[in-house]
Amino acid sequence: MHAKMVHALTTLVIAVFLMAIALSAGAAAPMVVRVGIVGPVPDFFHEQVATPLNMWDDAGIKIKYIEFSSGAPMIEAFAAGELDMGVIGGPPVVFANTRFFLPVVAAWDASGIIEMWVRPEDAQRIQAVGEAAWFKGKSIGYTQGTTGHFMLQGYLRNIGLSPKDVKLVHLEPGDREQAFLRGDVNAVQSWFPPNKLLKSAGMSLLTTGRKQNITIPSAVVARAAFLERHPDVVVKFLDVHFRLIDLLQKDRDRFLDTQAKWFNTHGIKLSRDELAQVHGNVVYYDLESQIDSFSPKSGERLSYFGQAFQDMAAFFKENGAIKGNLPDFRQIVDAQLKYLKMLKDARTKNK
């Protein structure tokens, strides 16, 4: 009798369990896109502006943001299959593609916000003696394997110096600025937000990547398997991305107000003017110009952004960080043009 009851109860529990599984599978929850973001950075504005303006809901996708302090852990998360899409600086994209395929679906040029700072008195000396003469033998704080590293080497090349002519001191973001303000290094390469510390201390902005004609791409990337399985979702994401850029260009006040509010509610005091200044130094691409920048010109092997990523990879190979062959940026960048064209077609159809 007792054995029968146990048997019946066990059967009941198993049946309930199986029913629960079946029900939960049936109630297919809307897919959540896991988006990695290095932040908080003003040109990685997707969370800061699109979410408060309900643009994701309007596009019919759900986004879960996962914030990272730098690109390296975000790439690890991509490698582990824990992210579907990401907004990230150029170098981690290059390093990721030396190990696995991480396509770039949109890009912009952030070179205007990758900066080199010196002390005000040194800025005057530089004017008097020239950059090359002043920098020779000086120590420069930078972060290895970042956009700043790339900009710094380009800058040194532009002024006719090699890395051996100066003392490069690798420091983490934040540590760089502290060390510079203490006087431990003579110059520092910086970006937002740690550069706020330099501004408020009255330091002098010497130059930026843009002034040095160095293209420093940032990008929206998508995991290859995700892109293959859900091209429609990626296109929707891109739609929001380009709508944000349109908003910044056509309704600047609304964009800046929303973004400033986001920063301020997240504990970062940042005015509309400061944000406007940052955006003024970034070269964004609307859909049409992005299609153009992902298309190789006749007679050229790579598109504008394909070449920009390739140049970055070549630098890191020369630097010893990349061994073996360079990744194929025709596949990583240019081949992703089809998603931009899909978006263009969809927009045309909707019109």
Add this chain to the structure above:
Amino acid sequence: MLRAHGQARRLWLIRIGSLVLFFGLWQLIAMAKLVPEYFLPAPSQIFARYATLLREPIYGENTLLQHFLVSLRRVMMGFALGVVTGVPLGILMGWNKRVEAAVDPLFELFRPIPPIAWIPLVILWLGIGETPKIFLIWIGAFIPLVINSYTGVKQTPEILLRAARTMGAKDKDLLLEVAIPSSVPYLLAGLRVALGNCWAILVASELVAAQSGLGYMMNIARRYLDTTGVITGMLTIGVVGWLLDSVLRVVQSKIPWNEVGSKR
């Protein structure tokens, strides 16, 4: 005697067997390509990388050996400073109630703060030279050494103190001839814990403005998604930490009154 010898040999065989099994399984998993190479490189690739890195520089101008020597120097300096400051303080706290009353509240306030929690302050306070790294390692050694030397002195058997007093020993003699020698087993245990902590904190300390060292090498390797480089650094730290701990364990086993301490 022979039986004991046979058992010791068997235990060694088990030890070596477990290592062979571990690396063997790892190699098989990697060879089966269940996961990509950048996720889990095979031990054979790690060993091949060792051979390369001993000859060629990695992330800067240093070879693996040079990175290792820089790290070893930092660990040894932090550890030595920990011994020089932590042991006397612990002994004084254990021996003198006034010192204990004065130091204990501060010590208890700082004790729960992990060394890595100091990282945001060390560059600001100590700059980017060797000092901030050694400071962080020193904290890792200092805390267990104070605790163990304090406990060792406090645990001095009353009967030994009374016997010494009966034979006319003064306070100074009681401390130097009875309390400190009796606390040696605790002290040695503290040294082992402290040394382990120093290696554990090394990687974090070399995130602070380091231009060389195993922690720096691993940090940069991570940035470039160079998993082999990261694991090479980890294994080096593991092997060296294990070897140094073994030396301390041998020293510990040679202390004749160690058994008294461990029974207590």
